[in-house]
Amino acid sequence: MTAGDGLLIVTCGILCAVTYHLLSWSAVSKADVYAAASLLVAIHFSLMVTIQQGYRLTSMTNLRRQCRIVATTWTGVFAALFAIAFAMKVSDEFSRGAILSFYVIGLTTLLVWKTIASRWITLALRQGAFANSRIVVIAEMGLPDSSAAMVELCQHYRVMRTLEVGANLLTSPLLMSRVGPCIDELIVYARKNQVEHVFLLMSWGHQHAIDRVLDALKILPVPVHLVPDANVSRFLSSPLISAGSTWTAELRRAPLSWKERAIKRTLDLVGASFALIIFAPVMLLAAIMVKASSRGPVLFRQTRNGFNGSAFRIFKFRTMRVQEDGPTIVQASKSDPRVTSIGRWLRKTSIDELPQIFNVLLGDMSLVGPRPHAAAHNLEYEQIISQYAFRHHVKPGITGWAQVNGYRGETSALELMEKRVEHDLWYINNWSLPLDLFILLRTIVVTFGRPSAY
Template structure:
């Protein structure tokens, strides 16, 4: 009885607090900025991209003609080409929501999206030009300068717009033009929720804050009735366009009662997700009939990203085979002339999702181990041939894995595949070891360019390598793959450590 009487109750004297917010906020937003609209800024960003691309294309063409003085004036051709490129670039950015106001607050992501789209568009342009046999009709100098100059100007413009947008939002919600009110549970009226509503165009002018214990009371509406009537009258008199409910979703009975009481207003009533629910709604949400499904753990790489990575692998592996074909031929001859046995060594490894495949390497040992017990190569290992020792130090023995990449068993970049026998051993002692197989194994990887190349002497060393592999999986991007490949080339030429 004592416990029950000590429980907080919804007292009739102060169940509600009304917060009146500064509507005009003249001191915090400049006269010019307050009249901006999100759609105006988005349109200006789009127009700025078009002007920059066309001006850059025409400027590069004119500059080349002044410098090279060609026989034929093709300025009109490059002008038309610039308009075509600008149109396609704008459409590609538009479908990625690159002109949405909220995306200008994430400048690194905006830069990445701009550079990736520009490079992809230009690559497609070059392919089309060659396919149409029109490459002789365009100037390489103009095209190269157009490709290099334009993204610099685009990034500068986007940086300026992002700075303007960020400053305007920080100065009191310059883009918040739609008038709204809120009914909030005490403790949920966070600055983050208010900032997000403001950033998306809502100006909250009045808030009714309710005590949590009132929300569990069957007499909720009678207890807050007079204040709710005043709240409704204010919404009518001030042309309020939206009502937001910031209540915990487990108070479903209170939500229903408040929504029912607000039916008198002919305006939308919106339920904002509470922090516990928001944590899951940040994930992609789908439906199965009437059930909502949140994908709280996605595949490490989406289908689109897999296609991009596969295209990168096919192009890179094909170029690699063309460039290193003479080296690989000479290596095969050396192996055949200096030791007995096959040129290529094949061993069972585990790839994506644990599937087994045969990895190809130039044979560097006198043995061909592929069973339940496999010893790692050690310093001064007697099993390694003299030629094999040099091949391992220079990593030339790994070049046949370009064939594995073409076959789809491996990627250029990813966690290094270990022998099946070693996988079984390490899965028993390293808890996250199997997560390495969430992507295709690679010829090189993030662990290798961070000092974990070659033999792993202890379990702790392997655990550190696995941690780096997992970081790569969780932070994958095509730019990270390119960075790892460049670092691998530098590392192999400067610091050969494998044996």
């Protein structure tokens, strides 16, 4: 996979440079320079993906994670190398058009390649193409047919034989007198067929049975693994944290540490300042259009709840003929008569949200985070959605994980709000700088590709 990435990057870099020069000047120049630069990009990209464990089998089958790693790493490598080239005063050696086309075409090619590779690897896993190590399984009766863990084992190992034990026997003092001969036969089979691992697939509550089976297997010089049962595995998917000689599963992370808050705030200040410069002409035009199209102020201000539930005033371009704030607020819906003609366009393109850049600069909001709802809606949803209040563990954002996954705009049904909250909580528990960058990039695609706000 590493070689494939490198070959694609170098090939794209050379082809983009040659094609651009032929189209612009009908001649090819500095092909060796572009080839060397492409190789440098390929090396740095592969190293960064390796550091993020992007070439692990489990990671390569996770298409969403692959796309996030590719997008953030590709952008980061280009930004870093461009900064180095500028500092060393060698940026004049490269054509901006060739570099820009290399960035866009290279990123697109890598995303397509990762999609194809992810689907191929997933299919190959299901067919056992990577299953080389031989194993035997001792399982509680019925679990091999219903356990998701068994499906994973079959994808990564060659299951040579399975011994199923009834649940009633696992709690019986006669366990070894009934099952002992079967285990002895299994040991003989494992020796003859060069079995490399033994997996125990049974409820962790059967501690006595697990100890007895382990004792019977001690003569077999292979590792014995206890597979987490259904009640335990969902907790072990959480981050594991050492506590002296023991460990704990972090079932819910605290609000971001001071280091994480500093990193996120730096991204907010840099990103918001850059966005203000880029979108200043758009915001000026939008303000003129709002003022000219209907009576009322240009900006709409409404009370929202931010970090730790503290209240602040959010800024938006006014898109309605009314200024609702207080205990009763009605969400905008499709064909809502309160929305002005200009306002409808502003909402669909999300241009009405741009004044929230000032909320970010003021520190009330972040570029990425759970979308803030009106204070009246917070009071309502906190009563009917049990984990709704956890959204206030971080600052609210202009965009968020829920929005880039399709939960944007009107929440006409309770199920839609529950899914939005579910995505918001996942974001809080899995926050990272690459995740924020990925969401910002995805926001551009989602906003212009699938508008859903009214």
